[in-house]
Amino acid sequence: MPHIKLDENLAGIRSLAQFRPDTGKALYDLAQALLKQNSSLGEADSELIATFVSHLNGCHYCKSSHGSVAKYLYGDNASTVDKVMEDYQNAPIPEKLKALLTIAKAVQKDARTVTTEIVDEAKALGASDREIHDTVLISAAFCMYNRYVDGLATISPTDPAYYEPMGERLAKFGYVPPQK
Numbered sequence: 808m809p810h811i812k813l814d815e816n817l818a819g820i821r822s823l824a825q826f827r828p829d830t831g832k833a834l835y836d837l838a839q840a841l842l843k844q845n846s847s848l849g850e851a852d853s854e855l856i857a858t859f860v861s862h863l864n865g866c867h868y869c870k871s872s873h874g875s876v877a878k879y880l881y882g883d884n885a886s887t888v889d890k891v892m893e894d895y896q897n898a899p900i901p902e903k904l905k906a907l908l909t910i911a912k913a914v915q916k917d918a919r920t921v922t923t924e925i926v927d928e929a930k931a932l933g934a935s936d937r938e939i940h941d942t943v944l945i946s947a948a949f950c951m952y953n954r955y956v957d958g959l960a961t962i963s964p965t966d967p968a969y970y971e972p973m974g975e976r977l978a979k980f981g982y983v984p985p986q987k
Contacts, residue, residue, distance in 0.1 A: 808960065809822070809959055809960050809961055809962065810958075810959050810960045811826070811959055812826075813825075813826055813959075813961065813962070814826075815962070817962075817985055818868060818961060818962040818963060818964055818969075819868035819869070819872060819956050819961050819962065819963060820834065820868070820869075820952060820955065820956050820961070821984075821985050822961050822962065823955065823956070823959060823961060824984040824985055825984070825985050828984065831984045832984050834952070834955075835982045835983065835984045836982075837948060838948075838952075838982040839981050839982040841853065841857075841941065841944060841945050841948060842854055842857060842873075842876075842945070842982070843981045843982065844981075846941065847935065847937040847938045847940075847941045848907070848938055848941055848942070850880050850978070851877055851880035851881050852904055852907075853941070853945060854873050854874075854876045854877035854880060855877045855881075855887075855888060855891060855900075855904075855908075856907065856908065856911050856942060856945045856946065856949075857869070857873040857877075857945055857949045858870055858873040858874040858877050858888060858891075858892070859891060859892065859895065859908055859911055859912075860911055860912075860914070860915045860945070860946045860949040860950060860953070861873060861874075861949055861952075861953050862874075862892045863912060863915045863916075864915060864949070864950060864953040864954075864957075865953075865957075866952075866953035866956055866957050867963045867965070868956050868957075868961065868962075868963035868964075869949065869952055869953050869956055870892075871963075871964075871967065871969075871970045872970050872973055872974070872977070873949075874888050874892075874970070874974075875967075875970035875971055875973055875974025875975075875977075876973075876974045876977045876978050877974075878974060879971075879974040879975050879978045880978050884899075887899060887900060891908070895908045901932075902932050903929065903932040903933045903934050906925070906928050906929035906932050906934060907929055907934060907938065907939070907942045909925050909928070909929075910925055910926065910929060910939065910942050910943060910946070911942055911943075911945070911946040913925060914942075914943050914946035914947055914950070915946055915949075915950055918943070918947065921943065926939060929942075
């Protein structure tokens with residue numbers, strides 16, 4: 808049960824964006840900029856990083872919603888998302904993406920643990936400064952989103968089928984706050 812009065816018909820951050828539309832719009836705009844517009848990583852990989860960080864933080868709503876977007880975008884390779892959550896180092900993804908996920912994991916744990924060594928490893932595997940920047944910013948932002956969603960105990964449906972249409976909608980139309 809949410810800690811504050813939220814629309815019971817909206818789950819997760821959607822209910823919070825409706826509760827406080829001014830901050831909700833800013834948060835949705837940030838997600839749009841990080842995950843959709845001009846993403847240096849590509850939409851599927853950006854969503855995968857958001858899902859991975861949300862998984863590490865134990866945020867069911869964000870892991871499920873962004874995981875559904877990533878699965879939709881990965882298409883025939885949708886199972887990759889689950890494999891990354893199980894063991895990203897052995898998942899069927901490029902080595903560069905594994906290195907970026909190592910950076911994301913460091914940001915999630917304690918951003919001060921992002922070392923020159925792990926950044927240099929990502930660069931050696933072809934990661935650009937922009938990709939490293941975007942990985943750190945997505946990771947940091949999703950730590951905030953996860954804490955916001957869970958800190959106010961928003962509704963987080965447990966049925967995976969709930970998130971499938973959301974994944975398709977977000978993949979096609981992007982991040983648009985709910986309308987009252």
